[in-house]
Amino acid sequence: MxxxxxxxxxxxxxxxxxxxxxxxxxxxxxxxxxxxEQTEDRWSTAGLAAAAKQLGFLLP
Structure with missing residues (x-):
């Protein structure tokens, strides 16, 4: 194992x-x-660029 x-x-x-x-x-x-409600407050209005930045993703 x-x-x-x-x-x-x-x-x-x-x-x-x-x-x-x-x-x-x-x-x-x-x-x-x-x-x-917490999830919606954090992510629903952030937009793709802001969400990607918060998650540490690089956008082209």
Missing amino acids: DEHAGLGARIVQHETDHLGGALYLDRAGLRSLAAK
């Missing part, structure tokens, strides 16, 4: 969960999830 740590472990667990029919939301603590 292989051992994984850090981000690699999270990715392996995530994909293994999919094989078992589980989703991220099945394991996530409710406090770690943003409310719909």
